[in-house]
Amino acid sequence: MYWLIIICILPFSLHGKQLIYKKSVYSLPLTLDPIKMNDTASLLAGNLIYDGLVRFAPSLRIEPAIAESWIFLDDGKTITFKIRENAKFHNGASIKVADVVFSLKRNLSAESLTRNYFDCVLGWNESGFDDKMGGIKATSIDTVEIKLKYPNPNFLNILAGATAKIISKAEFEQRLDYFDKPIGSGPFSFHSLEKENRRIRLDASKAYYRKVEGSIDQLWLIESDEKTAISLAKNGKIDDLTNWPISGASDVFKTGQKISAPVNGTWIIGLNTKLPPFNNKSVRQTFKRDFDTSGFRAEFYPDSYSAVGYVPPGLPGSSERSKAEASENKVSKLKIEIAIPRELEKHDEMKQFIEKMLTAKGWNVQVTPLKWDELMSGYSNKRLQSFLVAMNMDYPDPEFLYKNFESNNKDNFSGLSDKEIDQLNVRLRAEPDRLKKIPILNLLRSKIEDQAVTVNLFHPRGNYWVSRCVKGFKPNIISDVYIDYAPISKTAKCKP
């Protein structure tokens, strides 16, 4: 009888105790609207909540997601996607072609921060999208066709990126607060945003089409600074520090698991060409030359890769060394403010290092640690003279990074306006031949290096810390945004 009671009670007890995976983040998402995402924190949450037509596997291979298959026609200028029959939104509604067409067109709309990614789509223009040209349309009850102006080998990469996500058209049209309580079709559904607790709670989606062996019931994204996050991790209150650029030598790795892998990212100090003294190319070039990037790397991220250019290693055109030199020695006496993220554990040490190093070379520099949202705001509004940021990639192609320097790109943090660079970027995107892309990339690289709009600090190697209770974690070489959390398991009873 005693055993019978236990057997009857057991399932209810287990059901009541949910497995919660706690991931530390340096910021809660600034937006949950995919087309407005421009920061890693938002992209990370977006990639968990939403799904696209296709997705990146850990090996970077393009895998089916909402589209179960696709076919290229018309010499690569037409792509037809077949929508998965069992694809559902988190509210249980089936994903229709109308949702797909609606979501993709939003990416091309004027409000989209990523609209330039889609400039190859038929109907795209500088001011908006001419829908009549039929660039994006449903061709049957379960197929969507996208027509391109020219074959773009990167187009599937763009669709697999964290911003080309599918949302529910019906819900979006009914609710003004759609992105406050978003409905997606990704592996986790939105549960709640708890601003007072500085966390966002996500539930493992029961409607998710992929049947994986993950055992997480909830995934929490918990905002803190790096120091707090590490402390929580050491105490077993956090399962995941992968959002943090932790040095491989950090003592946090005395606990938990250390998984180290390269990341397609780059750390830079961006220089705003719209504000003095960096509106002067010679000043930028001198500043870039005077910045001791090797010393900075050795001091704070010794296991990262030395940056010889803006593009990280392992991407076409990355191995060419920059030949750009300062045409004249022009140290500005104007005060230069460099904003750095306050959430970084060693932001004070960085401040001291940079100020000391540049002051010694005659620069009037002040390093200001800013909260992430303040920094991003200044970055977007181009109010900052200079800023330390980690540039992550939405898809693994140098074209993504070089787009940052296009004059018409909303994400052009440097404010650079160079016709030659713009033309080279257009040529690069339109060139389907990999071999022919290489000289364009090299030329673009030398032009950008010559403009000296970035001080290339280093290319990071991701040192991921996860709890010992975590199983099935696989890093993603693009960035931590694309880490697949669906198959991750957590052991309830383990020593973290």
Added chain:
Amino acid sequence: MRQISIYDYINGSLSKAKWRLSSLLALLLTLALGFLTLRDTVTNERKLLTALAPHLSYLISVDDRTEILRILSTIDHSGSKNISVVRDGRIYAHSMHSELIDTPIIPKPIISIFGADFSRDTISVSYLLPLAGGSLLLELSPLTILVKLALIMAGIFLFSLGSLQFLTFRLGKQLGKVLSSVKVLENQVQKLHQEDHQDREIEFLELDQIRTNLIGMKSNLTLAKELLAIQKAKELNMEIYKRLIHDLQNPITAMNTLITLIAEEDTDPEMRKEASDALPKIADEILCQIIAAKKNFEYDSNSFKKIDIRSCIQETLLQLKSAHPLHYHKVQFSVPSTPMFISCDPSALKRAIINILENGLDFAREKLEIRLAQAKDSTSIFISDDGPGMDQSKFEEIIKGTTKSGKGDRAAIGLSSVSHILKNHNGHLKFKKSSLGGSEFQLLIGVV
């Protein structure tokens, strides 16, 4: 040629030693197959690398790791092998583990076979890429895959062996049942008239048919033997008649002559007296012939048996001893140690032997020796004495029955009878001078 029963032969064929040998051969065959599979695997992987090399070389030269990773993961979609591209001593791209990228490659070959490097946990096939940087493409097949393959092969081998053992065991058991029935059949053939079903677990129709046929055949053979014996007896009797007529012709002619001489008036009285004296002797001779013939008629031709000649001689000697106790001490017989089987009519043969022995006892001074000898197709009894002997020239005439022996009527009549008996045994009687000084008779008995 070695003779063995079917049962023993099959049982012997399934011996443990033969099973061990078969198992060992099967194991060696499995190992050989595994070896060939490994060689083919390495060759195929090398071909794959050779095919990939030009495109990968180009992608390395333009630093396109993304595309390399995609190609490697597509090839290695099943995860059965790891492929990595190595550049400047570090892993540039890896099909399975991005965390290995940019880590130094640690060479760990233990042995190289078929151009592959075998280490404790991996088998590596490498291919030098034709690049100025000297990049190297390595294909690493986890040894665990091969271990799994080996385990599967071993499993199949053991399962097959086990199944075979079980089936053979069952087969052996069933064969045992079948062959035990054959054994029973064999026993039954040996003693055809004994009905015995108790030893048989299963009654097989075919064997029962054979059994019935054999029993019928045995009955027929017995009948045929009896008929043959009757026929032979008739022939023998006819021969005895002929011989009797032949043997009586001379004495009766002589008796007729003597009676004529006695009856004729003008016969010389002296001659008549001689004739009168001779007449009883001739009558005795005729009587002897008739007695011998009578004994021959009593001869039972239907009594051929397989006997040990040693026991036949010994029984005969016992008879001789009781009949001639005073002279028996002369007899010397060394009994051979091994049995000497012959097919004969024992009573007739005993009579023939005793005839010769009695003659021998009559004439031997001190010694009457008996020896036995067996050849491929015959068995001989040698009886020699140290008596006065007999003329060799007379022997043939005595045997033919045309004359009397110089040593006594009985002897001549006996020799003739012995000769007849031996002829009925596909043999004959031989005479020669004995090394003891007297006569030596050889009673040669052929295969009947």
